[in-house]
Amino acid sequence: LAQIIPPSTVLIFIGDLLAGVNQTAQLKLGNFAPTPISVGDLFAGALVPGFILVGLFLLWIVYKAVFQPETVPALVMTPEERKGLPLRVIGVLIPPLILIVAVLGSILFGFATPTESASVGAIGAMLLAAINRRLSFATIRYAALNTMITTSIIFTIVLAASLFSLVFRGLGGEHMVEEALRNLPGGAFGAMLAVMAIMFILGFFLDTFEIILIMLPICGPPLILMGLDPLWIGVMIAMNLQTSFMTPPFGFTLFYLRGVAPQTVRTGQIWSGALPFVALQLFALSLLWAFPQAATWLPKQLFAPAAIERSAPAGEGSSSGIGSFIDDSFTIDDEGIPLEEDDPFSKNR
Template sequence: MAEWLPLILFIVVCLVLMAGFPVAFSLAGTSLLFAIAGVLSGTMDAAFLSALPNRLFGIISNQILIAVPLFVFMGVMLEKSRIAEQLLRNLELLFGPLRGGLGFAVVLVGMLMAASTGIIGATVVTMGLISLPTMLKQGYNPALASGNICATGTLGQIIPPSTALIILGDVLSSSYQQAQLKMGIFSPETVSVADLFVGALIPGLMLVMGYLLYMALVALFRPQAAPAVADRPPLSRRFFLQLLQGLIPPLALIIAVLGSILSGIATPTEAAGIGALGATVLALMYGELDLKRLKDVMDATLQVSSMVFMIFIGAALFSLVFRGFGGEELVHSAFSDMPGGVLGAMLVVMLVIFLLGFILDFIEITFVVVPIVAPVLLTMGVDPVWLGIMIAINLQTSFLTPPFGFALFYLRGVAPDTIATRTIYKGVIPFIMIQLLVLLLLAIFPQLATWLPEQVYG
């Protein structure tokens, strides 16, 4: 019975999360109850819990994690400055005469918002409020329009600077150190968040191209589902000036943030500071910054950052108790005996993460599943950057997979009542297939994730 306690702990945590309890307290509370029962019954050594204070201090003092509130501040500030709204309307006018043009505009703006804000909820809600009524008015298929907006909104999960990649990078870094110690290697080398950022660029662009290609194919073979805009006003020089005015500021911010990371001028945390300052300057330039808006941005940043760090603390306790029950050895034994070796282990992990995406969100999966499986996979010789990108794209599907995909909830909240929930669910299925296709290509060609970091950082 004792050897199955790690699996029982994992299942109970998942059930508590599915019941709707807060993630941080579900992880910490369930783990603490199991730990107390384990110590009293003699199935767990109480010495394991003595390592908890050091773990918590490591979380609070981790300089990489300072990037989380800074990037959140940057994203919320850009959302409030309404730069995306202006850019979206201008691109809709520009691409409107093309069949599928409104869909192209949504994908391109979603890509820019992902690279400048990284906040999925803000992207989906903004495009849902602005683009969805326009697309429906022009005769777009409701399922196609809904799926396009939901899928494009999730690009903030993989296109850097992504808060999800920062969190995943920190979890993988801890797992990498555990794997090295287990192999008897004592090295300060860790999984760099910058490596994940660079490694995510090509897969992120592949997703964008996949969405654009799908919209083009629909427009070609089902023109009635993605018609051209017939009543667009003539374009003037003033329009193109407005287009550049809305396009250049976010591009400049993206170049400043990502460029400083890729060139080695700044760490991800320092680049996050650049982004937060740049977003504030842009909001000031657009006349969208006042004390009330600044207070709203700071309140939202505090709420999100507090949630993330509380989850970190709960996850640290869960990981400690799981290892205290011998969970790491159980997982390693299961993977070692699995047919197919490393390939079979990776296939099982990717399948489990994909299935859990139907019922849990990416934060829960990152903190519950990744610390369990990553050390074992890294011990088996899996490249940490490739593993991180594979997990990130797989987790991206958790925003789209019914019934609990958060992007679906965000769009449902702003979509008109004429669009049924099942229509939204139907619309995201082709885009989930595109994400799985990119995941398959990454599995076959790991160089898609590892080549660029090797070229940039040697």
């Protein structure tokens, strides 16, 4: 759930790239003053799908506990250990929740940028460590060292992926991808389905940031040109990659779990245990595909409507399916190609 529930590093990364991708697409449509997309927009868009996914997971666990109790045995505790357990649980859960709300709320309500909210999170984490009497110079040094290592890894990936994208575009690959997506059957829906399928398969072999850096700048503009909402695209990508990383036998998450699980737990058991959650995520992804408003409703409630209507759904309210999610500011032919007069692609056909 870490990729889809804000504040998520993946959502921040997608939001930063999506802003440039949306600007590129809007310039091609002749909109020279497009409304920018912020990370806060994407955070708000991911909240409802994320909570839907949490609800599905909880329902599955309750089902297992009620109908297959042997698969989820109760925690064995002595009467002494049970005393004051609810209060201890609340004491453990509330402080991190306050920290999450502080970080996320500062972004959603415009009090801080994502970079500034990160400092809020760092200060809050240090305060929690101090309250629990675990704050020391060694702890700060360890956290700073790991932050530096992780940041270096991410920036190395960014540099390599940016170099690949630059060469790919220089050789005309970007235009080939645009033409290929436009010529797919089904128009915008067929193109989006193809991009999701490719990213799902790439998730078996590549890291999240590599996939986003390579695929989003290349495939994002054509999808937005076809009328799809960029916020919906970003949330779909985050949930799709999260599902890919849990899918046996190549899912990265399963290998991480294998590394920390005891030897008594077999790899086959990990795979079989992950399959129901993969199915639930695919179901949630299908719901988001059928009802795009799940990713766009909350941003429109939190922010000014005029600032959010980048690719406003046509006929919203009369239809809840994805068919109502195509921008009606320009017409689309049977191949899903925008035919607006100032669209350079329509002139070159």
